[in-house]
Amino acid sequence: MGLCMRSSSRQTLTSGQGTPGRPRGGVISGYVFRGIREQLGLTQEEVAEQLRVSADTIAGWESGRRPLTAVPVGQMLVHRHRLMQLGTVPALLQALDRALEADVLLAGALDEEATGVEDSPLGAWVMQRDLVEVLAWPLNHVPPQPVRDLPAAPRRRRGPAPAGPELSASERTYFFAQMRRTAEQARGEGQFLLRRQALYLSGYDDQPDTTEWLAHQQAAERPGDWLTRWLNSRSVAAVSARRGDRDRMSHFIHTALTDDEAGEAANLNYWAYWIGETAHLELSDDFIAARAPGPWPGDKLLTHLTQGLAPHHGYVDLNIHSVWSLLQVRPNLLRSGAAGRALRDRLPVMLDSRELSARGRRELESIRYAIRLAEA
Structure with missing residues (x-):
């Protein structure tokens, strides 16, 4: 019954009610950019002068109101080179690159005008930790490794600021609804990678039925090859372990390794x-x-x-x-x-x-x- 009730609420979201509106495109990269500015010990006005943009532009980038993903690639490279000359920690510049990519993926998932799953970029390549950690940051509130490893930087802020990139409650709900919808629909030829990565991201949902839903998805799949079965088992075990259930991981190690x-x-x-x-x-x-x-x-x-x-x-x-x-x-x-x-x-x-x-x-x-x- 829990699955049916949950599915119904998610379907309401994907039909257009309660959607987050126009997706923001710079929530993660804006926060990383602010971290870079703070690591340099500069105010918004000072970094604006260094990059030859207005202070309002910097404020817009950091808040996501003016997404960094909208900056032309050539101009972004110029800004990146200037930040490098100013002494930005290389790990933060790499995190900014991943954050820009993560923001594009996040905005695509939050786009209520997107139809079908065939063109979802989530299935374009096998994602690695450096990107997934950044993408998951606003979902699980765990900073990626490059950010965790940095020493505390001097902060020159005006007023309180969030501890990390944030999504609104409606954006979180819609994102996870889209991940479930993608996983459920991505069953065609050549769509296994898309389904697997959507299932993985679904595992960050803190709703009580998440583990049950993931297990149901695994049980409902009838893979015809060894690798698909193996990856399905590993994915469910990994998500379960992340949520505190170590028995599934123990079973996976015993039966699949x-x-x-x-x-x-x-x-x-x-x-x-x-x-x-x-x-x-x-x-x-x-x-x-x-x-x-x-x-x-x-x-x-x-x-x-x-x-x-x-x-x-x-x-x-x-x-x-x-x-x-x-x-x-x-x-x-x-x-x-x-x-x-x-x-x-x-x-x-x-x-x-x-x-x-x-x-x-x-x-x-x-x-x-x-x-x-x-x-x-």
């Missing part, structure tokens, strides 16, 4: 692409199904997974197993400097935790033994 070479390789290939180990974008999920891990080095992946070795981390079971699996195929990583040292330092804390699963503890003990052998 353990003692399955194809599943283990797919897991590592997925992780490596997600965190940017690979040098180019993928237009489909097919690369994940390679029967062996790709030609990526693994240092960046080990660092990322090690950062997720925390007892309360939603993905801790998957992170532990992925580290264990990665070291089976890249044992040299134990001697790879910072990444290897960080792993060695994290192990005692993890093994002292009482919240580890039996499998997680066995795998951590195996990793500790491998480290001792490498150091002997």
Whole structure:
């Protein structure tokens, strides 16, 4: 009954009632731009003078009233170069690039005039963490890694300001309604990637029926190939773990990874692409199904997974197993400097935790033994 009632309310939104109106195109990039200005220690008037625009233009960019996405590409590059000369932290400039892209995707999802799902850009390429974290920022209120890693900058503000990019209640509701609608309709030939990524973004919805709806979507699918089944299982497990349900993730590890070479390789290939180990974008999920891990080095992946070795981390079971699996195929990583040292330092804390699963503890003990052998 919960699914039916929820579906009805979502359909009302997509029929035109309660929609957010004309979509804003700069809510995320505007906030990142403000962060850049604050990191430089400049007022709106001062940065306006440096970029040769009006102070009202800067205020419009930061509020989203004048979207940065509407600035011509050539002019945006000029502004970017000037910000670089002023001393902007490179990670913030990269975050601005991702924020501009995320704003385009967000505005497209909020566009009530959009019809059908065939032309949705969400299915154009396999998205990576640096973009998804920025896109999810106004949905889960978690700043992307480049923003979290920055030291506090001097702030010169007039009055209170939000702690991150914000969507109105109606925009949030409409966005998630569109993600569900896209996932439900994207069942045609060549639309699996679109459906999978819409399902992933749906997982940020904090409504109580989200996990049930996602599980229903997985159960209703009848995939005809191994990769589709594997990715469906991983997506539902990941969303469930993010929402505090670790049982689905444990089941996924047991049934789709353990003692399955194809599943283990797919897991590592997925992780490596997600965190940017690979040098180019993928237009489909097919690369994940390679029967062996790709030609990526693994240092960046080990660092990322090690950062997720925390007892309360939603993905801790998957992170532990992925580290264990990665070291089976890249044992040299134990001697790879910072990444290897960080792993060695994290192990005692993890093994002292009482919240580890039996499998997680066995795998951590195996990793500790491998480290001792490498150091002997």
